[in-house]
Amino acid sequence: MTATPEASTDAQQELLDHFEATIRRYDRIEPRDWMPEKYRSTLVRQIAQHAHSEIIGMQPEGNWITRAPSLRRKAILLAKVQDEAGHGLYLYSACETLGVSRRQLTDRLINGTQKYSSIFNYPALSYADVGTIGWLVDGAAICNQVPLCRTSYGPYGRAMIRICKEESFHQRQGYELLMTMMGGTDEQRAMVQESVDRFWWPSLMMFGPPDAESPNTQQSMAWGIKRDTNDELRQKFVDMTVPQAKALGVSLPDPELRWNDERGQHDFGQPDWAEFAAVVKGSGPCNAQRIAHRRRADDEGAWVRAAATAFARRSQPAAGDQPAAGEEPAR
């Protein structure tokens, strides 16, 4: 890497050398370490996008909670959506260690200066979609996230470890839901197939643009923020998913999908990258609705946050107050 402008003095060159040596040893960078500004801003962008995805990701499925077909499915879906909120919070905490505030992050989501995964701009139209989102969307997320447990920024890696542990329930409940529907009527089987047909391509888009068109990948790999390229992860996901689709009894809507003996991997077609670009830019089926909903939740929650703050001020000694001499601090 070439020296950045701020590393013009000897002292700063030393900081940069120390940073790069840490990365080379596969050691982790921790919040109060010196880091290049570009490393920090890349992480803020990536972690924030990830956090926003978890928070916006509650919407497509959350919409079905009141219409779950049984109490069992309702309890499962509630737990899953609650997990997504938790994942968002782990990631916001990690992002805040880089010197951005929660308020700033929420504002950047609502005003569109930071993105979230394009997949959540597609609607969940039937209960089969709850299963497909668990199986394919969370499956793709797991493929993306497992290598991120080894990312070079400590707080991000630790958040990913927690998330990955919980994500496996999400994928399995989705697959089990689809298996149950596949054991039902012809109409239910058709619902599953229709849902898989709709979500297959958007799921492949979750890994981001092809490597050749992914401007950030190379630097992110050099800094150990990313450990695998978009195309490597996409391939892994396809190879994992094909046998699962077969066991489920559904087809995947890609005429080019076939096993390649020579490569020991599947060949598969490319998603419609023009559609991907359009959805990222804001013209997906649900972009406006998702952001409007998040904005409404923020606006309507404002008085609750203000009331809690006022209550805390009144009932607690101001921060920094010491207990009186001889008084035991509360344990």
Added chain:
Amino acid sequence: MSERNSADDEVQGEWPLYEIFVRGKRGLNHVHVGSLHAADDEMALRHARDVYTRRNEGVSIWAVRANAIAASSPDEKDPLFAPAADKVYRHPTFYKIPDNVPNL
């Protein structure tokens, strides 16, 4: 996480930052698991339960205001930890004991 200036939050009208420590089971230390914002101590504990112990991860939670934590600075580099580096005789492997002496 205790590693940023949480006084900034209150300037921006955000709830204070708390660091959360969870005892996984009896007999273990509380371990740092992450952080969260809350208006007061009671809310911090409730949020910590929901955010960090949804799957029986703990039997006890500590919530500590991040601005109450004193932390060593990474900028100090060697001086703070240097005294530990040159005292190899603090480690059992420093001492040569013949192989035929048992249980030592």
